[in-house]
Amino acid sequence: MRRPMLVDFSNFGYRWFMSKKPVHSIAEECLANVLSFQKSLACDGTIIISDWGKSKFRVELYPEYKANRKTDDPEKLEKLKKHFSNMNYALKVLEAYFPCIKLKGIEADDIIAYLTINKFDNCVILSSDQDLLQLNRLQFSPNRSDFISLEKLGFSSIRQFITAKALAGDNSDNIKGLERVGIKTALKYLIKYDVEHYHDLKKKIPKKSKSKIEQRILQGEEIVNRNEVLVNLHDFNSKIINRENAEQIDASLKGHNDLDWLEE
Numbered sequence: 018m019r020r021p022m023l024v025d026f027s028n029f030g031y032r033w034f035m036s037k038k039p040v041h042s043i044a045e046e047c048l049a050n051v052l053s054f055q056k057s058l059a060c061d062g063t064i065i066i067s068d069w070g071k072s073k074f075r076v077e078l079y080p081e082y083k084a085n086r087k088t089d090d091p092e093k094l095e096k097l098k099k100h101f102s103n104m105n106y107a108l109k110v111l112e113a114y115f116p117c118i119k120l121k122g123i124e125a126d127d128i129i130a131y132l133t134i135n136k137f138d139n140c141v142i143l144s145s146d147q148d149l150l151q152l153n154r155l156q157f158s159p160n161r162s163d164f165i166s167l168e169k170l171g172f173s174s175i176r177q178f179i180t181a182k183a184l185a186g187d188n189s190d191n192i193k194g195l196e197r198v199g200i201k202t203a204l205k206y207l208i209k210y211d212v213e214h215y216h217d218l219k220k221k222i223p224k225k226s227k228s229k230i231e232q233r234i235l236q237g238e239e240i241v242n243r244n245e246v247l248v249n250l251h252d253f254n255s256k257i258i259n260r261e262n263a264e265q266i267d268a269s270l271k272g273h274n275d276l277d278w279l280e281e
Contacts, residue, residue: 021276022060023132024051025125025144026067026117029159030104034096044107048114050159058141058157062276064132065117066125067108073122074257075247082247085191116276118269120262130250131258131266148182151175151250171204175251176213183215183244184234192247195237198230206234215241 029050033043055063075082088094111117118128126148133140133152142149145158150167153175158165172178184203186194194203207213210221219238222231246253258266270276 019061020139044110047107182248
C-alpha cells in the first residue's frame with residue numbers, strides 16, 4: 018500500500034532557527050532533507066503542512082493560548098523575524114516540488130489530523146511534536162532520528178495520553194494544567210487507578226484523600242475539561258476544519274506528479 022510523508026514544517030524547520038547561513042542555502046538544505054527522509058522512510062510522496070498564525074479556535078476558547086510566545090526583546094524579535102522570513106522562502110521553494118498546505122488561523126497539527134482522519138490510514142508523520150502521537154500513525158522524529166510512539170513514552174492508549182495532557186497542560190503552548198501535575202505525574206495516577214478517562218479517575222480517588230495532588234485532581238474539573246478541548250486533535254477536528262477549509266486542503270493535493278496515485 019502506498020503512503021505519503023506528512024511533514025510538520027513548522028516543527029521541522031525549527032532546526033534552522035539559529036542558522037547564520039544564507040536563505041538560499043537554508044532552502045536547499047530543507048529540500049535535500051525532505052527528499053532524504055522521503056527516501057529513507059520509504060514514502061511514495063510528500064505533503065508539506067505549515068502553521069499560519071495561532072489556532073483561531075483555541076484562542077477563542079482560551080485567550081491565553083500561546084500568549085507566552087510574545088516578546089519585547091529586540092534581539093529575540095529580530096531572530097524570530099529572520100527565522101520566519103527564511104522559512105517562508107524555503108516554503109516557496111518546496112512548493113515547486115510538493116503540495117504545501119497552509120491555512121490562516123489553523124495550525125499544522127490540525128491539518129495533519131484532518132489528513133489522517135479523512136485521507137490517509139497509511140502514512141508517516143515527520144515531526145518531533147509528541148502531540149501528534151495521538152493520531153495513531155507512524156511518526157518519525159528528525160531530532161531523535163528515530164520513530165517515536167506513545168508506548169515508548171509509557172502510555173497504553175491514546176485516550177490515556179489525552180487525559181494526561183488535559184491534567185498536566187502544556188507549558189510550551191501556555192495551557193495551564195493542575196498545579197504541580199506534570200505529564201509523568203498525571204500518567205502515574207491514571208496507572209495507579211487503572212483508568213483512561215478523567216471522570217473515571219475522579220470516581221476512584223477517595224473524596225477524603227490526604228494527597229494534595231489527588232485533591233487537585235478532584236477539584237480540577239473545569240481546567241481539565243477546558244484542556245481536553247485544547248489538546249485533543251481528533252475529536253474536535255470537524256469544528257476546526259470547516260467545509261471550505263477541507264475543500265482547500267483537497268485542492269492542494271491535486272495536480273502533483275508525486276501524488277498522482279491519490280487520484281487512481
